[in-house]
Amino acid sequence: MAKEMEITKEKKITMQQVEDSSSNSASKIEIKDVKVWYDDFMAIKGIDMSIKPNTVTAFIGPSGCGKSTFLRLFNRMNDYVDGFKMEGKIKLNGKNIYKNKVNVEELRKQVGMVFQKPNPFPKSIFENVAYGLKIQGIKDKKFINERVEKALKQADLWDEVKDNLKKSALALSGGQQQRLCIARTLAVEPSIILMDEPTSALDPISTAKIEDLIFELKEKYTIIIVTHNMQQASRISDYTAFFYIGELIEFDKTKTIFTNPEKQQTENYITGRFG
Amino acid sequence: MNSIQKNRLKDQLFKIWGIACTLLGLVLLTVFIGDILIDGIKRIDWAFITDLPSRKAEKSGIYTALMGSIWILILTTLIAFPIGVAAGVYLEEYSKKNRLSTLLEINISNLAGVPSIIYGLLGLEVFVRIMNLGASVLAGALTLSLLILPIIIVATREAVKAVPKSIRDASYALGASKWQTIWNQIIPASGGGILTGVILALSRAVGETAPLIVVGALAYVPFAPSNPMDEFSVLPIQIFNWISRPQHGFIENAAAAIIILLLITFIMNGIAVYFRNKWQKKWK
Numbered sequence: 001m002a003k004e005m006e007i008t009k010e011k012k013i014t015m016q017q018v019e020d021s022s023s024n025s026a027s028k029i030e031i032k033d034v035k036v037w038y039d040d041f042m043a044i045k046g047i048d049m050s051i052k053p054n055t056v057t058a059f060i061g062p063s064g065c066g067k068s069t070f071l072r073l074f075n076r077m078n079d080y081v082d083g084f085k086m087e088g089k090i091k092l093n094g095k096n097i098y099k100n101k102v103n104v105e106e107l108r109k110q111v112g113m114v115f116q117k118p119n120p121f122p123k124s125i126f127e128n129v130a131y132g133l134k135i136q137g138i139k140d141k142k143f144i145n146e147r148v149e150k151a152l153k154q155a156d157l158w159d160e161v162k163d164n165l166k167k168s169a170l171a172l173s174g175g176q177q178q179r180l181c182i183a184r185t186l187a188v189e190p191s192i193i194l195m196d197e198p199t200s201a202l203d204p205i206s207t208a209k210i211e212d213l214i215f216e217l218k219e220k221y222t223i224i225i226v227t228h229n230m231q232q233a234s235r236i237s238d239y240t241a242f243f244y245i246g247e248l249i250e251f252d253k254t255k256t257i258f259t260n261p262e263k264q265q266t267e268n269y270i271t272g273r274f275g
Numbered sequence: 276m277n278s279i280q281k282n283r284l285k286d287q288l289f290k291i292w293g294i295a296c297t298l299l300g301l302v303l304l305t306v307f308i309g310d311i312l313i314d315g316i317k318r319i320d321w322a323f324i325t326d327l328p329s330r331k332a333e334k335s336g337i338y339t340a341l342m343g344s345i346w347i348l349i350l351t352t353l354i355a356f357p358i359g360v361a362a363g364v365y366l367e368e369y370s371k372k373n374r375l376s377t378l379l380e381i382n383i384s385n386l387a388g389v390p391s392i393i394y395g396l397l398g399l400e401v402f403v404r405i406m407n408l409g410a411s412v413l414a415g416a417l418t419l420s421l422l423i424l425p426i427i428i429v430a431t432r433e434a435v436k437a438v439p440k441s442i443r444d445a446s447y448a449l450g451a452s453k454w455q456t457i458w459n460q461i462i463p464a465s466g467g468g469i470l471t472g473v474i475l476a477l478s479r480a481v482g483e484t485a486p487l488i489v490v491g492a493l494a495y496v497p498f499a500p501s502n503p504m505d506e507f508s509v510l511p512i513q514i515f516n517w518i519s520r521p522q523h524g525f526i527e528n529a530a531a532a533i534i535i536l537l538l539i540t541f542i543m544n545g546i547a548v549y550f551r552n553k554w555q556k557k558w559k
Contacts, residue, residue, distance in 0.1 A: 080443075082371075106450070108449065109449075109450040115441060115444060120445075121445065121446075121460060122442075131449060131459070132449040134459075135449065135450065135452075135459065185448075185449070188450060
């Protein structure tokens with residue numbers, strides 16, 4: 001199993017199927033009996049779930065419950081973690097992304113990610129958004145300019161930065177930086193966007209903007225968001241998954257989870273009685 | 276005296292002690308430089324720089340030694356820079372964290388502390404004798420490269436380590452390969468630190484004497500080297516040679532050559548500081 005995890009250079013087979021179906025049509029994800037270890041510590045204890053296209057799914061649960069680890073499985077970001085081991089299958093549009101032949105770089109073009117703290121590159125705004133295209137070897141300036149503009153518009157940042165595209169991204173405010181990171185992700189045109197507590201470092205106004213954005217992006221993308229904020233989960237998500245110590249306790253329509261959860265544990269958590 | 280006053284007094288005492296310690300180094304350096312300047316400044320003119328060494332002090336110049344130093348500097352840079360940076364990046368980004376890498380790490384740190392004369396002996400055996408390069412500029416540069424490699428590797432690792440993980444995450448998440456991430460993000464972001472380390476290491480190499488004496492650099496070379504296989508001398512050896520002569524004229528020559536050597540290392544260190552500040556600004 002550990003061998004399968006090696007990120008080898010030979011993985012040349014592109015995810016053709018994924019690509020064909022991906023151009024702006026969202027993807028579905030199926031997870032089958034996934035287990036994760038960090039050395040001897042079992043972080044994910046066997047999870048099955050399936051995520052529908054064009055939905056927003058919220059992952060909630062107390063810190064250390066494995067929801068971030070679980071999220072990072074979908075774009076194989078855990079591959080770089082020392083001692084990481086994984087069993088089970090994660091299928092993106094029917095293709096197991098943990099198969100040996102999968103090209104991890106290609107996968108990540110399909111599955112974008114926005115992180116907890118805004119992490120723009122110490123480069124210009126334009127270069128930040130164009131980076132994903134540049135590393136694909138795209139040199140057509142007109143094409144890149146169009147994509148950058150489109151992505152910045154989608155991320156609702158264009159009007160604020162259109163006259164200063166050459167300015168350093170680090171000069172932007174925290175909320176603007178996070179929208180820039182979203183734009184950067186969108187420029188690659190993924191079909192899935194993973195968000196790991198994207199608003200936890202932001203003020204309420206910036207948070208509201210990002211939430212509006214997520215609502216709009218749902219039309220084109222499948223979005224999975226990890227959040228500690230119950231109101232946020234209930235506001236923006238269609239489905240909610242509650243994790244506890246490496247297990248998926250409950251997964252249902254957000255409305256059901258928040259009004260009529262099946263498990264006592266879930267109810268305790270969302271009403272703030274523990275966690 | 277109550278305890279607050281006592282603490283204040285201690286505070287003051289330590290401050291004074293600290294200032295004294297700081298000044299000690301500076302004062303000694305100033306006295307040394309002043310002394311050298313008095314002895315040597317009047318000896319410095321264009322002819323001193325362009326003249327070949329001679330038996331007569333007033334006719335002697337540093338041309339061959341200066342050219343030797345420049346040759347050594349350039350060759351050492353060409354050899355040590357790519358190897359050291361590549362090794363540093365490898366150790367930080369690629370090598371798995373296990374016993375072997377820890378062992379490598381400790382050894383590299385230890386190598387940085389090995390006396391330079393030992394490197395000289397190694398150079399003599401490996402480069403001069405086994406590789407049959409003779410007492411050439413190339414053998415000298417290879418020896419000095421060995422000497423400064425650990426410094427460059429450690430500096431590179433520190434600089435690479437200082438690049439936040441979030442930057443790597445962002446790059447990988449956009450579909451960049453490891454190499455693309457290193458080339459487009461990590462090297463530019465750590466470039467200032469790497470360059471600073473390399474320049475400081477090189478300025479140390481320029482001042483080294485012992486290993487080059489062992490390798491066979493000569494005190495008297497009639498011509499500046501014209502290719503990497505030529506015999507050579509360097510400024511510190513020239514200084515060493517002059518200072519050990521009885522005539523007063525040579526003492527003046529040595530002082531003048533020291534001024535030139537110090538100037539070179541100061542300029543190099545200045546460049547290093549400049550790069551560091553420039554990069555730091557970019558990151559804030």
